[in-house]
Amino acid sequence: MAIYILQKLGYALLTLFGVVTVIFLLFTILPGDPARMMLGQNETAEQLAVVKKKYGFDQPVYVQYLRYLNDLSPVSFHSKNPDDYTFLAEAVPAGRQGKYNATDLFSVGNTTLVLKTPYLRESFQKNGKEVSEVIAETLPNTVILAVSAIVIAIFIGVFLGIISVLFKDGFVDKMIQLVSTLGMSVPSFFSAIIFAWIFGFMLHKYTNLNMTGSLYEVDDFGNGKYIQWKNLILPAIVLGIRPLAVVSQLMRNSLLEVLNQDYIRTAKAKGLSFYQIIKRHALKNSLNPVVTAISGWFASMLAGAVFVEFIFGWNGLGKEIVNALNTLDLPIIMGAVIVIATLFIIINIFVDIIYGWLDPKISRQ
Template identity: 55%
Template sequence: MSVYTKEDIENKKLRGIFIGGKTKVGIKVPYLRRSYQSKRDVLDVLADALPGTMLLAFSAMLIATIVGILLGVLAAVNQNTWWDTSAVFASVLGISAPSFFMGIVIAYVFGFVLSHYTGLNMTGSLYNIDPFKGRQLQLQNLILPAITLGIRPLAIITQLTRSAMLDVLDQDYIRTAYAKGLTKRMVIFKHALRNALNPVITAITGWFAELLAGAFFVEYIFGWKGIGKITVDALEKLDFPVVMGSVLVTAAFFIIINMLADILYGIVDPRIRKSN
């Protein structure tokens, strides 16, 4: 919020909400300047790349959340069995493997060596431009980067779900639910899992914010057009307005997603709503 003259607003073509006569008080829409390379507004450059990053991050977190929670529940219910040992061992490997290393391995194995069987490419974005057919949707290019990006959050979600489920399964109300004659599936998924999800939600929202902030190496390795690849390209070309704009956008995502996490806590666990 600041004070502007009418001439400033007209000459600089400011956008926002302004109130007053010759001297106006208003809230200006942030102007992120123009790209040094393309001469386009930075906001337009980022708006073109943002849907790709959001789709990639959402797909990666969807895979990590579904598979991670199921593996965590399976490991907790079958504690000290080969299911538990395998899930813990796989999650440790997933946490230890850097994303850029896994990206190179997965791209080479499934996008090059086994490409005849998988039908997948090493690199590619959501759309391909064909000179005759125009822009074509290529959803298969999403598979490898989404899996690569989801490996580390999947491993962490598995560990957190297993740990939280083991704590919950020892509670008195779980034994009471069994005593009432409820089935094992109902007790685990309706009572135990719901009360074990708070730390998992923290991990999911935190990782989702990080993935939206730019999966720089993964997007760059797979040639996926998103905020990360745009930022790396801008750094190579010393296009500082684009870099500063991407930092501002990703910081805003961190704030918004953390606020949404607080709302999700109340939805999942009614005890939090009562305490507030």
């Protein structure tokens, strides 16, 4: 089992390394000067030179790439020379105005090996605000939205799957399958527009729901922020539509397969009702493929929430990515993609380890 876990961790590190490499090269070779993006339209040649030197934009691509890896790595090398990009002030917990939160390990000559939190650099458009701060402020909202959506998908999807089996090949079953197919095929951004227009605008006086709004809203009378839970309803439903449709279909097919097993026939022969058979025997054994699908969908929702958040005005990481794309704030885009990829990898590793623990045959492959 230990070797299996080490293999998964090794694959995860290679995958993350590939994601970081692709993201860096993609946004480095794009047309445009990062220094000009930071300074705006009224820059001077001297200002451009200072910014390029400070952030290393004047170096070759491979040097910038190695520095980026050094910034992201929790164990990294730093110079004691104040004029060097990797300079880290000694005896200061966070050198360079909070650039690193580091602990010195040992020094060799003019170079120090440190243990630090990964540095995602600074935003181009938010007055030098660190990308990690932006992500820390917005990611919790995205996680809340994703968890709410997956809970909706599980409960409603499992319920619809059971109803489909109860009315197999009947009108109700066919309607549920039709709705599930539509749910899987309709893009989330289109569903978001339709739901916001119908339930947030046309039926607002009945639903009391808003077309846009985030989890926290500012009080009009200066009493600070307060939580507005009703703003979570529409985006959570829209984000949960596609996994709900998948769960419904998987639950139906899995339950039908389980009901054809020998032990179900034995339960019928003992006189158990159809409801008792499903509740006591079939339901639990039918949930395995559903759990598998949900684990993958939860990780995907962190990335899939981008347009849903933007349309509903939900102040999460997805909306922040769209805003960063509009303003060409490359550090935020790169940092957000790397964080989402890391979470995706961690969740999948966790699921693989659970599978390996539940089924030892998997860990031996």
